[in-house]
Amino acid sequence: MSARVGVVTFPGTLDDQDAARAIRLSGAEAVPLWHADHDLKGVDAVFLPGGFSYGDYLRCGAISRFAPLMRELVPAAREGLPVLGTCNGFQILCEAHLLPGALTRNASLHYVCRDQRLRVEATGTPWTSSFEAGQEVVLPIKHGEGRYVADPETIAALEADGRVVVRYLGNPNGSVNDIAGIRNEAGNVVGLMPHPEHAVENLVGAPSTDGLGFFTSILKKLVNA
Amino acid sequence: MSTDSVKRAAETPAEPMPFAELGMKQEEYDRVKEILGRRPTGSELAIYSVMWSEHCSYKSSKVHLRQFATKAPKSDALLVGMGENAGVVDIGDGWAATFKIESHNHPSYVEPHQGAATGVGGIVRDIMSMGARPIAVMDALRFGGADQNDTRRVLPGVVEGISSYGNCLGLPNIGGEVVFDPCYIGNPLVNALCVGLLRKDQIKLATAPGPGNKVVLFGASTGPDGIGGASVLASATFEDESHAKRPAVQVGDPFMEKLLIECCLELYAADVVVGIQDLGAAGVSCATTELAAKGTGGMHVDLNLVPLRDPSLRPEEILMSESQERMMAVVRPSDIAAFMAICEKWDVPATVIGEVTDTGRLVMTWDGETIVDIPPGTAADDGPVYERPFHEPAGQVALNADTPDRLDRPADLRLTLLELLGSPNLASKEWVTSQYDRYVRSNTVLAQPADAGMLRISEVMAGAEPTTRGIALATDGNGRYARLDPYAGAQLALAEAYRNVAVTGARPLAVTNCLNFGSPEDPEVMWQFAEAVRGLADACRTLGVPVTGGNVSFYNQTGSTPIHPTPVVGVLGVIDDVAKRIATGFVAEGLRIALLGETKEEFGGSEWAHVAHGHLGGLPPAADLAAEQAMATVLVEAAAQGLLEGSHDLSDGGLAIALAESCLARGIGATVALSGDAFTDLFSESSARALVVVRPEAFDRFAALCADHEVPCYGLGTTGGTSLVVEGVLEVPVAELRETHSGTLPALFG
Numbered sequence: 016m017s018a019r020v021g022v023v024t025f026p027g028t029l030d031d032q033d034a035a036r037a038i039r040l041s042g043a044e045a046v047p048l049w050h051a052d053h054d055l056k057g058v059d060a061v062f063l064p065g066g067f068s069y070g071d072y073l074r075c076g077a078i079s080r081f082a083p084l085m086r087e088l089v090p091a092a093r094e095g096l097p098v099l100g101t102c103n104g105f106q107i108l109c110e111a112h113l114l115p116g117a118l119t120r121n122a123s124l125h126y127v128c129r130d131q132r133l134r135v136e137a138t139g140t141p142w143t144s145s146f147e148a149g150q151e152v153v154l155p156i157k158h159g160e161g162r163y164v165a166d167p168e169t170i171a172a173l174e175a176d177g178r179v180v181v182r183y184l185g186n187p188n189g190s191v192n193d194i195a196g197i198r199n200e201a202g203n204v205v206g207l208m209p210h211p212e213h214a215v216e217n218l219v220g221a222p223s224t225d226g227l228g229f230f231t232s233i234l235k236k237l238v239n240a
Numbered sequence: 241m242s243t244d245s246v247k248r249a250a251e252t253p254a255e256p257m258p259f260a261e262l263g264m265k266q267e268e269y270d271r272v273k274e275i276l277g278r279r280p281t282g283s284e285l286a287i288y289s290v291m292w293s294e295h296c297s298y299k300s301s302k303v304h305l306r307q308f309a310t311k312a313p314k315s316d317a318l319l320v321g322m323g324e325n326a327g328v329v330d331i332g333d334g335w336a337a338t339f340k341i342e343s344h345n346h347p348s349y350v351e352p353h354q355g356a357a358t359g360v361g362g363i364v365r366d367i368m369s370m371g372a373r374p375i376a377v378m379d380a381l382r383f384g385g386a387d388q389n390d391t392r393r394v395l396p397g398v399v400e401g402i403s404s405y406g407n408c409l410g411l412p413n414i415g416g417e418v419v420f421d422p423c424y425i426g427n428p429l430v431n432a433l434c435v436g437l438l439r440k441d442q443i444k445l446a447t448a449p450g451p452g453n454k455v456v457l458f459g460a461s462t463g464p465d466g467i468g469g470a471s472v473l474a475s476a477t478f479e480d481e482s483h484a485k486r487p488a489v490q491v492g493d494p495f496m497e498k499l500l501i502e503c504c505l506e507l508y509a510a511d512v513v514v515g516i517q518d519l520g521a522a523g524v525s526c527a528t529t530e531l532a533a534k535g536t537g538g539m540h541v542d543l544n545l546v547p548l549r550d551p552s553l554r555p556e557e558i559l560m561s562e563s564q565e566r567m568m569a570v571v572r573p574s575d576i577a578a579f580m581a582i583c584e585k586w587d588v589p590a591t592v593i594g595e596v597t598d599t600g601r602l603v604m605t606w607d608g609e610t611i612v613d614i615p616p617g618t619a620a621d622d623g624p625v626y627e628r629p630f631h632e633p634a635g636q637v638a639l640n641a642d643t644p645d646r647l648d649r650p651a652d653l654r655l656t657l658l659e660l661l662g663s664p665n666l667a668s669k670e671w672v673t674s675q676y677d678r679y680v681r682s683n684t685v686l687a688q689p690a691d692a693g694m695l696r697i698s699e700v701m702a703g704a705e706p707t708t709r710g711i712a713l714a715t716d717g718n719g720r721y722a723r724l725d726p727y728a729g730a731q732l733a734l735a736e737a738y739r740n741v742a743v744t745g746a747r748p749l750a751v752t753n754c755l756n757f758g759s760p761e762d763p764e765v766m767w768q769f770a771e772a773v774r775g776l777a778d779a780c781r782t783l784g785v786p787v788t789g790g791n792v793s794f795y796n797q798t799g800s801t802p803i804h805p806t807p808v809v810g811v812l813g814v815i816d817d818v819a820k821r822i823a824t825g826f827v828a829e830g831l832r833i834a835l836l837g838e839t840k841e842e843f844g845g846s847e848w849a850h851v852a853h854g855h856l857g858g859l860p861p862a863a864d865l866a867a868e869q870a871m872a873t874v875l876v877e878a879a880a881q882g883l884l885e886g887s888h889d890l891s892d893g894g895l896a897i898a899l900a901e902s903c904l905a906r907g908i909g910a911t912v913a914l915s916g917d918a919f920t921d922l923f924s925e926s927s928a929r930a931l932v933v934v935r936p937e938a939f940d941r942f943a944a945l946c947a948d949h950e951v952p953c954y955g956l957g958t959t960g961g962t963s964l965v966v967e968g969v970l971e972v973p974v975a976e977l978r979e980t981h982s983g984t985l986p987a988l989f990g
Contacts, residue, residue: 029410033682067408070495213679
């Protein structure tokens with residue numbers, strides 16, 4: 016039986032097709048999840064893709080967190096369901112308080128799309144176990160609000176507990192401590208600003224297939240579970 | 241406040257109407273009266289004034305644009321030609337592509353962010369209304385001098401507008417142009433292109449057939465934005481000054497547009513749409529008259545049913561509002577419930593506002609009174625047509641006589657290379673393109689700074705059978721060339737876009753164009769326009785690529801000084817196996833570099849003359865279309881045979897800039913040797929040339945292919961090392977090239 020990974024579509028979600036394709040390429044089944052449903056369809060893990068859910072109006076992710084589906088997702092995540100949010104998905108996870116801190120306007124005040132060098136710091140999560148600790152990867156970033164901030168105690172705790180999952184090599188947005196991605200205390204919930212789903216094929220996307228590791232990690236975890 | 245009904249208009253024939261304030265000439269107004277047999281109502285005047293405007297009726301350009309049809313080459317690929325929302329071409333395996341470029345110049349000067357944003361929104365809706373999924377956008381931009389003050393206001397706003405709107409729609413931005421010239425300081429050009437994909441048998445058209453079918457307005461509600469002249473009309477008729485100062489630039493909501501895209505695609509898939517039209521310029525006026533004129537011929541609309549965001553809007557304003565993110569569909573009564581359910585799923589408001597009739601009349605009511613009763617074709621199709629007088633500009637002969645021969649040639653070619661490479665027009669545009677999402681939907685094979693954007697198509701829509709094909713797109717245009725010779729300038733724009741598509745390995749298939757000119761009432765501008773259209777139509781015939789649609793933008797001038805005539809040409813091509821695309825530049829070390837085509841001493845309108853001397857005179861490079869065609873044939877064939885590793889077209893700045901950019905693509909140097917005069921070899925802008933890189937063992941086969949097609953092929957040298965070396969002439973480390981190339985725009989715009 017293949018692993019089933021849900022991909023959530025909110026109004027304004029953009030990278031859902033990309034995420035579903037990356038999940039399929041890794042060998043898992045991608046299951047579409049609709050924001051207005053109270054139904055996780057029994058998936059084994061959930062991918063919250065990027066985009067501009069609800070137009071990013073009010074504040075990125077602030078409206079999505081109240082979607083009916085999130086009422087199912089939040090308790091499931093607290094009970095250990097693996098969840099990966101990228102870009103807008105990361106913003107939604109912060110707004111839903113599944114992850115600490117917030118993503119604010121880039122220091123440059125410009126949206127930035129570029130192929131970004133990163134270092135994978137934490138490999139103990141279900142989404143990063145395929146990587147070597149300290150491995151350098153290239154993934155695209157594309158965001159206007161990706162500057163990670165949190166109060167000093169939270170940052171200190173993230174660093175002390177090894178909860179910084181991915182760090183920028185060459186900070187593109189002014190994030191504290193070059194933080195590009197973090198995990199929750201249990202490790203099952205991960206948020207990233209970079210887009211692994213755009214770096215899984217040689218023909219298209221970034222000039223790298225480093226994103227595949229995130230998808231093979233979760234597949235390995237689910238198949239071995 | 242009384243309504244100006246048809247009854248009232250008949251009873252008050254002498255009532256003065258503000259047609260002049262709406263930009264209508266006396267004879268045009270007289271013609272409306274003749275058509276109706278009475279004076280028009282305020283609402284009817286609103287409809288005729290916008291539908292007969294230059295923008296909607298092409299009244300000054302029509303007589304010339306006909307050449308795109310009369311001279312059109314025979315093409316099996318053309319499925320829908322000019323006159324619809326966008327042209328559609330057959331790209332094989334049951335797939336069709338639809339694409340179009342359109343201007344949003346004036347709004348982008350007044351309010352750069354919203355002007356540019358809604359330019360993207362408008363062209364995307366044109367593509368949606370053909371039944372297609374929009375799959376990518378591109379932008380051809382022209383600004384005033386890079387160091388001029390107003391450019392610092394306009395450029396960041398335009399880029400941010402395109403970025404915020406396009407990124408939020410989830411459409412990759414795969415290319416375009418950014419050009420600076422002082423002639424655009426009061427008239428920036430924002431030409432937005434969108435391409436969409438659909439199954440060949442699923443084309444939708446703007447038509448309203450079938451009496452009894454419902455007319456549905458869906459998307460955003462109607463507000464007072466973009467009304468322009470309608471306020472004059474409303475306040476003149478109703479003596480209500482409160483409406484006089486309304487924003488003339490529309491405000492966009494990309495989130496609503498994204499919902500509209502997904503909603504429309506689901507409506508098409510459910511087959512509940514008979515005809516569809518987007519609401520762009522002239523809003524409800526345009527959509528109702530065009531749908532009715534192309535359908536059974538009649539339509540009844542109750543304007544009170546139009547959902548309003550400002551309840552004080554008068555019918556004239558509703559008719560002319562250019563509120564964004566709206567569409568109009570014609571739906572069978574039995575499909576209305578299904579139609580509404582899909583709209584509801586996507587949170588898209590939808591309202592039945594009328595129905596199709598067989599009366600041959602477009603009738604609209606307001607508060608129970610008939611306020612419009614016209615034959616729709618008279619507004620949509622029978623607008624005035626002008627044969628504007630034209631003659632060659634007074635200074636044209638002197639301009640052409642002032643050749644670059646008199647300019648001092650540089651002593652230090654290394655310095656010249658760096659000066660050009662760092663000049664705003666040739667410098668890296670990454671400051672702009674990094675603000676655009678080029679990856680979303682994961683179909684982008686090539687994007688800026690590649691010569692053309694390229695997309696795979698097999699993964700665009702779920703469930704469709706797979707294909708190895710891809711499409712490539714490029715836009716080009718050179719205002720300086722067109723200023724010197726509009727006939728040749730338009731041909732050179734086409735030739736460059738055609739070449740940019742071919743160097744990626746794709747076969748050029750069809751053309752769209754955006755013709756940006758000054759006032760058509762100036763006979764010298766009209767001459768430029770007539771020459772450019774003639775040149776483009778002739779070149780399209782020679783190259784075998786039909787024009788599928790486009791847009792004319794007149795009145796781009798400050799006072800009596802027009803912009804350079806700027807025809808921007810977009811070319812769409814097809815590659816049979818997208819995995820065989822040719823990357824741009826030097827992709828590996830140890831490859832043989834070859835120059836295709838002949839280099840002549842051609843510096844008229846060149847970047848060198850512009851940057852080193854601020855000179856514009858003489859004649860542009862000769863357009864050699866037969867050579868372009870032969871070279872394209874070689875490139876496409878060589879790509880299919882896997883003979884090429886990389887390529888790059890030669891254009892602005894000549895071979896020197898093409899070599900530098902090729903080194904910058906992957907940070908790989910090169911050593912080349914020249915055979916002729918080094919300055920001419922490096923900086924001439926002769927057309928029909930390209931660089932290619934070939935594996936040493938494949939070189940003879942490639943050279944033989946060139947010989948078969950009589951395409952000159954000169955071995956220049958080899959890739960490798962950390963510098964660009966032109967033996968005996970110059971040597972520049974790639975790192976220095978990079979610093980020079982990438983520093984300019986960030987230094988100017990922050």
